[in-house]
Amino acid sequence: MAKHHISTTINGEPVEFLCNTEQTMLDVLRDELHLTGTKEGCATGDCGACSITVDGRLVCSCLMLGVEAEGHSVETIEGMADGDQLHPLQQKFLEYAALQCGICTPGFLVASRALLERNPNPTEEEARYWLAGNLCRCTGYDKIIRAVLDTAADMRGAS
Amino acid sequence: MYAPSFAAPTTVAEAVQLLANASGVAKVLAGGTDLLVQLRSGILKPDLIVDTKRIPELRTITSEGGGYRIGASVSGAEAGEHATLSRDWPGIVEAVELIGSTQIQGRASFVGNLCNASPAADSVPALIAAGATVVIAGPNGEREVPVEEVPTGPGSTSLAKGEMVVAVKLPPKPARTGDAYLRFIPRTEMDIAVVGAGVCVTLDEGGTCTAAKVSLGAVAPTVLVVPDAAAALIGSKLDDAALAALDAAARAACKPIDDKRGTIEYRTKVAGVLARRAAATAFKRAGA
């Protein structure tokens, strides 16, 4: 079967790509568009390393087909910093050393940003539940949660 | 090489035609949180995938005659954000919100949960307890059936070739009615039910139960309706005798499997406990 021609928006820019039906959005991002910031941990929806937003909604890109992106607006980790200016969450993850090997980090950042957009003042419990679909084998989660809650406090103070 | 076709119709009629005319295996794609896992693992090799998320009526929740019509592709996150659904049917919303993580919630639908036909599907006992029905469209028009008539065994449903679910319908909620769903898993998130229990009750003005429905998940090849458990509640104010009878009826209905999540004995015991606890919450929500 011929490849599908898909027109979409990725990190605010119009993007076109070709894909087969069975290629996931994760495959498309990494293998076709070379946006390799989005990671594959499990490919079964369990780890959250592949987190992206589609029309503002947090999803696993490993459980979405590339063809489904037609006409939608996708945000990936590559769109998070503004040029050299890191997003406050990225800055805070560095300050708190909320990462070690780093493979889970793009997913945590994308998921955390989606949380703070909806809820600028999450409790620790709300943050932990929101991020329950993001797995980290290195940090023990505590530094990640503290970085997210501290970013939220800073962002509330700044606005 | 394996290369399935893909279609994203914008009307139910078009979707039904695609499904009915497909040669080989055709699969509906809603949130894909079951379908894509099966596709990637090679368990399933559909020849045609029909994405139903571009059909507007499948994406909305509407109030209908005092009840609700939930489009078949509405995600759990959308159901949770709806202004009045969780006020009216808290058990149904708490059940769908137990599915997976935030990411899974962004895509997973009630109907995908139902049509994947896992005995442990979390939203299904809650829908059954509430008396929900599904509207099915097919080559011969539409039909409406109770939710419990859809799954026929692990992974199989009563839908015929060319048929698809277009909506879940919740009846108008009678006065003094409450529903609840509880599941037991060994951790707090991201696991499959060892047992799930959905209960819905209607009380009279004095607080006596006049109608009830009880449904259990993960204790048999399909989600169960347990009429004896409902009978134990009807006529009672949920006193100790009614709770004991409910517990016994729930345990008696179980035909579970032994697996790494729980033994037969354990699942059976937990089914009784969860039925009691879900009944207590349902009574409280009904205003007892």
Ligand SMILES: Cc1cc2nc3c(=O)[nH]c(=O)nc-3n(C[C@H](O)[C@H](O)[C@H](O)COP(=O)(O)OP(=O)(O)OC[C@H]3O[C@@H](n4cnc5c(N)ncnc54)[C@H](O)[C@@H]3O)c2cc1C
């Ligand atoms: C990490 C992870 C965690 C999960 N946790 C849970 C959990 O806690 N509890 C739980 O119950 N489930 C869980 N699941 C399973 C899954 O998320 C749910 O069953 C979900 O509700 C499926 O909905 P969907 O819209 O993604 O379905 P899809 O994957 O799109 O479809 C599922 C099946 O239903 C069929 N189907 C879909 N729509 C229709 C329609 N309109 N008409 C006819 N057939 C249709 C499809 O063809 C397919 O066979 C989990 C899955 C993952 C990956």
Ligand code: FES
């Ligand atoms: S790679 Fe998608 S959830 Fe793990």
Ligand code: FES
């Ligand atoms: S930093 Fe290594 S998995 Fe999270």
